[in-house]
Amino acid sequence: MSNKIDRSDFMKGCGLVGLQAFCGLPLGAAAKAPASPIEDMNPGEVVVRRPSPLDPTREVSTLGLGGVRLPVLSGKLGSQDDAVDYETATRYVDYALAHGINWFDTGYFYHNGDSEKFYGHALSRHPRESFWFCTKAPWWSIKSLSDAKRIFEEQLARTRFEYFDVYMIHSIMRQEDYEQAFLKTGALDYYREQKAKGRIKHIGFSFHGREDFMDYLLAAGEWDVVTILMNGVDWGGAYRACSLLEKLRKKGIPAVGMESLAGGRLARLRKEAHDLLQSRRPELSDAAWSLRFAAERPGMMTAMTGFTKFEHLKENIHTFSAANYRPLSDEDVDAYLKAIKINSGGGEGVACSGCKYCMPCPYGVDIPQIFHFWNSTVKWGRLPSPSDNADHGARIDFLKQYYKVAGRFRGAERCIGCGRCDKKCPQWQFAIPDELAKIDAYVESLLKSEPDFGLPT
Amino acid sequence: MLASGQLSPYDAPTKGVVTEVSYADDVTAEKRKAPVPVGAGSAAAFRTKCVGCFKCVKACPRGILRPSKNPRHFGRPQLDFRFGWCRPECNRCAEACPAGAIQRGLTPEQKKQLHTGVAVWHPERCVAASGKDKCSACTRHCPVGAISLVPRQGAPADAPKVPKVDAEKCIGCGACEHFCPARPKAAIWVEGRT
Numbered sequence: 001m002s003n004k005i006d007r008s009d010f011m012k013g014c015g016l017v018g019l020q021a022f023c024g025l026p027l028g029a030a031a032k033a034p035a036s037p038i039e040d041m042n043p044g045e046v047v048v049r050r051p052s053p054l055d056p057t058r059e060v061s062t063l064g065l066g067g068v069r070l071p072v073l074s075g076k077l078g079s080q081d082d083a084v085d086y087e088t089a090t091r092y093v094d095y096a097l098a099h100g101i102n103w104f105d106t107g108y109f110y111h112n113g114d115s116e117k118f119y120g121h122a123l124s125r126h127p128r129e130s131f132w133f134c135t136k137a138p139w140w141s142i143k144s145l146s147d148a149k150r151i152f153e154e155q156l157a158r159t160r161f162e163y164f165d166v167y168m169i170h171s172i173m174r175q176e177d178y179e180q181a182f183l184k185t186g187a188l189d190y191y192r193e194q195k196a197k198g199r200i201k202h203i204g205f206s207f208h209g210r211e212d213f214m215d216y217l218l219a220a221g222e223w224d225v226v227t228i229l230m231n232g233v234d235w236g237g238a239y240r241a242c243s244l245l246e247k248l249r250k251k252g253i254p255a256v257g258m259e260s261l262a263g264g265r266l267a268r269l270r271k272e273a274h275d276l277l278q279s280r281r282p283e284l285s286d287a288a289w290s291l292r293f294a295a296e297r298p299g300m301m302t303a304m305t306g307f308t309k310f311e312h313l314k315e316n317i318h319t320f321s322a323a324n325y326r327p328l329s330d331e332d333v334d335a336y337l338k339a340i341k342i343n344s345g346g347g348e349g350v351a352c353s354g355c356k357y358c359m360p361c362p363y364g365v366d367i368p369q370i371f372h373f374w375n376s377t378v379k380w381g382r383l384p385s386p387s388d389n390a391d392h393g394a395r396i397d398f399l400k401q402y403y404k405v406a407g408r409f410r411g412a413e414r415c416i417g418c419g420r421c422d423k424k425c426p427q428w429q430f431a432i433p434d435e436l437a438k439i440d441a442y443v444e445s446l447l448k449s450e451p452d453f454g455l456p457t
Numbered sequence: 458m459l460a461s462g463q464l465s466p467y468d469a470p471t472k473g474v475v476t477e478v479s480y481a482d483d484v485t486a487e488k489r490k491a492p493v494p495v496g497a498g499s500a501a502a503f504r505t506k507c508v509g510c511f512k513c514v515k516a517c518p519r520g521i522l523r524p525s526k527n528p529r530h531f532g533r534p535q536l537d538f539r540f541g542w543c544r545p546e547c548n549r550c551a552e553a554c555p556a557g558a559i560q561r562g563l564t565p566e567q568k569k570q571l572h573t574g575v576a577v578w579h580p581e582r583c584v585a586a587s588g589k590d591k592c593s594a595c596t597r598h599c600p601v602g603a604i605s606l607v608p609r610q611g612a613p614a615d616a617p618k619v620p621k622v623d624a625e626k627c628i629g630c631g632a633c634e635h636f637c638p639a640r641p642k643a644a645i646w647v648e649g650r651t
Contacts, residue, residue: 414638416584416591416594417592451549
C-alpha cells in the first residue's frame, strides 16, 4: 500500500466529499476500504504442526517463513535493499502466527540488517515460547573471535530477544572458509559456550557446498539442525539435495528446507509442466506443488518460503492447512519431478535464486536483476531471433526491457570477469562471469541487427 | 562508474603514456585528438566540408557524435565514446549529412576497412596492469580483433595479461574505450588520425 497521494486522487477525494455533502450519504459507503489481513482471518485454516525433533515438548509448523524478501516501503516485489514496511509485514506475521506458522528465519545482513530488527519488533509482541526464531552468522564477516562476539551481540540487541532458538552458520560452501572463520578464530567454541549459557538453544548451519564437504561437516562437529536447499530443481540437480537429506536422516539430524520455490522461479511453471500437474491434482497451484514437495520429504522438519504479498501467504497457509491436507503420493512426486524437468527444458536459464550475495559488483553489474530478466524471458520462450526479419519488433522490445532492467551502465557487457562474485555465490552449479558473457554475446547479436536502436539516455 | 559522466576523457593527460603501444610515441608530443565520424576521410577534410548543422549529431542513434569544445574547431562534430561506440552496421550520420562530408552507403565490411583513429593504452590506469583483477573487456568487445592479451613485461608469470593493440587492424570504433572499466578515465582510448 502506498500512502502517497497524487493530484488525480486528491480531486477524486474532493469530489467524493462534495457528493457526500450534497446527497447526505455516509462517506465510508462509497470509498472501498483496503483488504486487511486481520479482516481476512480464517480460523478454520491452521497449518499442520508436528512435535519438533529439536524439542519434543514443542511443536513446529511444516511451513516456515523466511526473512530475505519482506514487504518493503517502496512496494517493489522481492527487493532486498529497501527499508522494510513494518506495518504491513507485522500484520502478515500476526496472521501467520494466528494460523499456526511458528518457524521464522532470518540472517544478519538481510535487508541490510532491517530484517532482524523487524522480526524482533513483530515477534516480541507474542509469547516467546509460541514461535521458533532462527538467525545466522555470516562467515565472510568473521575474521576474528571479536567479530563473532560483536555480530552475535548485535543480533541479540537488534532483535531484543533473550535467546535464539536456532543459531546457524550462514551459507557455508568451502572447507577452508569454515576452518578459517569458525575453527581458527574459536567462534564455534564461543557459540557452544553461549549454548551452555542458554542464549542459543540449537546450533546448525545452512549448507551450499558439495556432498563431500557435508560429509566432513557431519563428521567434524555436533549439529542440531541443518538447512539445505530443498526444491525440485536442486533435488536431483548438481546440489544433490536427495543424498544430502539421506545423510542427515542417517545421522538423525532434522533438516530445514530453504528456497522452496527457488527464489520464486518455481512459483509459476511453463504451460506444459503446469498442465501435467493440473491433470493430476487440479486443486493445487504450481507453488503449492513445490512447497508440498519440499515439506513432505522424509527427514524434513519444515520448509521455508518468503512472503511479500498477502495473497501468497494466504495461499500457502491454505496449501498446508490441516483441513484439506492430503500428502503427495509417490506417483505425484514422480510427476512433479517430471514437470520440473519439462520446466527447465530449454536449459538456457541460469540457476540463480536472486539472493544477492554476489552484490555489490565492483564494476557495477546488476547480476541478480539481469539473471532474473533473462530467466523469465527464457522460461516463457520470448527470446527473439537475432537475424530473422520478422522478429524486428520482438528484438526492440527485448532490448528496451533489457536496458530498463540493467540500466545503461549496469548490463552484462560491463563484466570484466574478475570472478569476485563467484567466490560469494552460494550456487556453484554455474560460473557467473560465463553466464554474463553468454547473455552479453546474445544482446550484442541483437544490437548488430538493430543498429538504429538508441540506448536510453 | 557514473562519475565519468562529469569528466571528459578528452582531457586525458598525455604525459606518462608509455611506449608499450606502437602509436603512443606520437601522442606523447601533443594533446589528444578526438576522432571524426567514420567515412569522413581526414579530420582536416571533414572540417572543411562540414557546415556545422548538427544533423548528424541528432541522427546518431547512440548519441556518440558530439560538438567539439576545442576552440580551434569549435562546434564541429566529433566522436565521444562515453555513451556508446561507433557500430560498423550503422550509417545514419552519413545519410543525414547535407554537405556530403561523410561518405554515404558504406556497408559494414567497407566501414571496417576505414581507420578513423587508433587505440592507445595507458598502463598506469589499466585494471589488468595494476595486477588487481584480470580483465578482458577491450579484447572481448573489439569487433575486428585488433587487441590481443599478452603477458606484461617484467611482471610475474601469474599476473593478469594486458592488452596489446595492433595498429594495422584497429579502426578506431571506440568499443574498447566504451567498455573499459578503468575510472575516472578509460585506460584505453581512441586517438584520432590526422
